[in-house]
Amino acid sequence: MRRMSWFNATSLTLGFVFLYLPMLILVIFSFNASKLVTIWAGFSTKWYGELMRNEAFLDAAWVTAKVAVASSTLATVLGTMAALVLVRAGRFPGRTLFSGMIYAPLVMPEVITGLSLLLLFIGIGLDRGVLTIVLAHTTFSMCYVSVVVSSRLVTFDDSLEEAALDLGCSRLEAFLLVTLPIIAPAVISGWLLAFTLSLDDLVIASFTAGPSATTLPIKVFSAVRLGVSPEINALSTIMITIVAVGVITASLVSKRAAVKRRNEEQAAGRA
Amino acid sequence: MxxxxxxxxxxxxxxxxxxxxxxxxxxxxxxxxxxxxxxxxxxxxxxxxxxxxxxxxxxxxxxxxxxxxxxxxxxxxxxxxxxxxxxxxxxxxxxxxxxxxxxxxxxxxxxxxxxxxxxxxxxxxxxxxxxxxxxxxxxxxxxxxxxxxxxxxxxxxxxxxxxxxxxxxxxxxxxxxxxxxxxxxxxxxxxxxxxxxxxxxxxxxxxxxxxxxxxxxxxxxxxxxxxxxxxxxxxxxxxxxxxVADFIGDVNIIQGTALKAGDGYDIAWAEGRAPLHSKREGDGFSPTNGASVALAIRPEKVSISAEQPSGVTNAVKGRIIDIAYLGNLSTYHVELEGGQMIKAQTANTRRLSRRSYTWEDEVWVSWTDTAAVLLEG
Amino acid sequence: MRKFALIALPYTWLVLLFFVPFLIVLKISLSDLALARPPYAPQLDLSAGWQGIKDFFGGLDFENFIWLTTDDLYWKAYLSSLKIAVISTLLTLMVGYPMAYGMAKAPEEWRPAMMMLVILPFSTSFLIRVYSWMGILSTEGYLNQFLLGLGLISEPLMILNTPVAVYIGIVYTYLPFMILPIYAALDKLDGSLLEAAEDLGCSRFTAFWLVTFPLSRSGMIAGCFLVFIPALGEFVIPSLLGGSETLMIGKVLYEEFFNNRDWPVASAVAVVLLLILIIPIVLFQRNQQKEREAGQ
Structure with a gap:
């Protein structure tokens, strides 16, 4: 095996420093005692305390969590159905429009999606609030879910479902008992993707949220427009930690499962 | 030339x-x-x-x-x-x-x-x-x-x-x-x-x-x-x-001990059986008396017959265990008295229906003293 | 029948919440600003019967689109968005290619971890990632403190609220989009191709230019589109990192709608932005299609 060249090692190191240094600075300065964010004045966790007492942030966080859970769950159901349609339904009238509507939101600028949904909600007289944000988030994240799930479905061996039908399952039973458990990892990662997209979204939420319901990103955005603040640093640190722990756990779990499976296969091969 | x-x-x-x-x-x-x-x-x-x-x-x-x-x-x-x-x-x-x-x-x-x-x-x-x-x-x-x-x-x-x-x-x-x-x-x-x-x-x-x-x-x-x-x-x-003998093509290997005899070697290969005789040794191989050796014989150099053949140096009696019909060739798996298996190959110039040997037949396998190669065992 | 139910639900959802809203945008872009609720005219009045429909279509015109061409704010914003998107896409390519190449050449057992390190920032909040640069790039920010401390500069550099900050923000937030497709292309590359090139007389460097680089082209194209398309309509990055002079069309649209409350013009801006985006989107799809066919 060739060792890594000097050039490759340098570009990787610089690249990862570029990716991680800004967030590292953010985390460090969230523990800064001073209100002046750029000058270090000793270690303190007081900004975390401030954050916990900030009602507006806590309310927004609660709205965001509700919206994310509801929209990602809805999006997973609809997106999985859409994936089944895309992969298995064959030809039907309006298929081109359907696949166009699945892929278009992936490349559509958020400002346009947000604007068009807002105009719809106004047009039908729907008051803006949690419901409208959920509808909006479900619409764009179901497209991501369907892309994730359909890429798994493409490689799914159809004879498994046929075997289930042959052994007496109805179509629905065959799907629930055979197909769904097998594509479950893709469905779960679709849900996680939809969840993070919803948590993360600012633009579409700003269009579709009303005065009664504000999400965390909207709150953060209006706060950071005024400049860097230690409270936002603390909030960012919390969010970065949650995501990092979540992602690393998920990948360790799936890696473990893969290793276990390989060992079992090897053991079975020897027997 | x-x-x-x-x-x-x-x-x-x-x-x-x-x-x-x-x-x-x-x-x-x-x-x-x-x-x-x-x-x-x-x-x-x-x-x-x-x-x-x-x-x-x-x-x-x-x-x-x-x-x-x-x-x-x-x-x-x-x-x-x-x-x-x-x-x-x-x-x-x-x-x-x-x-x-x-x-x-x-x-x-x-x-x-x-x-x-x-x-x-x-x-x-x-x-x-x-x-x-x-x-x-x-x-x-x-x-x-x-x-x-x-x-x-x-x-x-x-x-x-x-x-x-x-x-x-x-x-x-x-x-x-x-x-x-x-x-x-x-x-x-x-x-x-x-x-x-x-x-x-x-x-x-x-x-x-x-x-x-x-x-x-x-x-x-x-x-x-x-x-x-x-x-x-x-x-x-x-x-x-x-x-090499085993890697290239098919080969019968008979293990035994060598004893210099005339212009070749006698190989004692089984208790109470007449020794086999071979005049060919592998490149540069000259076993001392009593050295353990392996006799390698290609299946197509082994003849098979119902009666004891005359005028052949090595002839051993056995029983047909298996016949593999390959179209142009047939391979007979013959178990010698004492358990040693020998493969003998014959060209199928005659029709299958008139094949002269079948399972469980008692036959003789034989080969000349230059058909086998004596190798380090 | 079951198939019908399966199709109908997601289909209806998308028609109602994606397709219809888009038609509404199109319709409002052809309407006029009015001091009413909702603030545009004409309104479709079905109670007036045929006359109502005729009046409605008679009231639609391309006035807003003509307005976009006459007021130089808009076409300047489009041009500057295009310029910023192109430049930052090329910068992302320059940063991303060596990283993807380094990853593809790294020892096998390091690659999953590196992959994870590339994807991880992508799953943390976009807003936070953009925000993290505000503290670095501001006049009294960490970068200026660092450079002043080293004595490299005597005056703080003005980076925040300039296009440079926007470039940095786009490169930073969209870097994974560039690295992943290039890495995928390089990873697929059969090592014996490079050995064959060397065997036929190439030096390591020429082998890279004649074999590796052209064979990673589709990955580069995919990466460039994945960065260019969202960068063109970007709103958060120019709002937080760009100054008032940094015109980007996403920001203009947002302000037109919320600050000026001019819905017809905002809709027209959106329609034109989409028309501009169709070209790269179609090219991107074609590249992906070709890639799939080559894979078969």
């Missing part, structure tokens, strides 16, 4: 084109090649034969310059190759995967190496056309690799590696990806092209039939060592070890 036979390795004045001198290659703890010395001569079609992991591919990659020997020396045309990178060696390689550039056409693939030399355009065109003709690819010049068949891809790879007229062409399992029928046709095509261009070919293969068909000499390798280097006929008829 002697002059017409191509056998430069028998001529002490001939200078070898390639010399491995005490070459060892280690990857970490693993020794891929263990202190090997080998000469290959110009215009040879030389085969490195062995199971996977025996070091044959490493030998080839060292020649191409993709690996450096840990110890020892490689000479090509008398020149030490140690400091010479792959792109400056007078060697080209045909890869097992063909390694055709997918973004280039057949024509551009063949021209790739020539362009690196910066030869004039008209010469380059002429050379590429010549290669296309030689490999019967003229019709496909403008196609991309994914638009042609496996056999055609194989020929593009060959044309590309031959285009620079290398002194030495290395072929890594060149026919491995082709199906059996195409492989046999292509073997003859390869020999034909080798003869026409006069290039030295070194082929790596695990397929003994392929090596036997194409090569002028074969090196049988195992675990980083060359076990025997000889012509295909010698490898088959006069293997130097049980490993």
């Amino acid at each position: 002697e002059q017409h036979v191509f056998a430069p390795w028998l001529n002490p004045d001939e200078k070898p084109l390639i010399q491995f001198k005490g070459v060892t290659k280690r990857f970490g703890d693993f020794t891929a090649i263990d202190n090997q010395t080998l000469d290959i001569y110009a215009k040879e079609f030389f085969a490195l034969l062995g199971p996977s992991g025996c070091g044959k591919t490493t030998m080839m990659r060292i020649l191409a310059g993709f690996e450096q020997p840990t110890e020892g020396q490689i000479l090509i045309g008398g020149k030490d190759m140690r400091a010479i990178p792959p792109n400056e060696r007078p060697v080209n390689m045909m890869f097992q995967s063909y390694a055709l550039f997918p973004h280039l056409t057949v024509w551009e693939n063949i021209a790739f190496g020539l362009k690196r030399e910066g030869i004039p355009k008209d010469q380059l065109n002429a050379r590429v056309e010549e290669m296309l003709r030689l490999t019967r690819l003229a019709k496909f010049a403008k196609r991309k690799p994914h638009q042609i068949s496996g056999g055609q891809r194989q020929r593009v790879a060959l044309a590309r590696s031959l285009a620079k007229a290398p002194k030495l062409l290395l072929l890594d399992e060149p026919l491995g990806a082709l199906d059996k029928k195409l492989r046999q046709e292509t073997q003859f095509e390869l020999m034909d092209i080798q003869e026409k261009t006069g290039t030295t070919f070194v082929i790596v293969t695990h397929d003994q039939e392929e090596a036997m068909t194409v090569a002028s000499r074969v090196a049988v390798m195992d675990e980083g060592r060359i076990i025997q280097v000889a012509t295909p006929a010698d490898i088959y008829e006069a293997p130097s070890s049980v490993y």
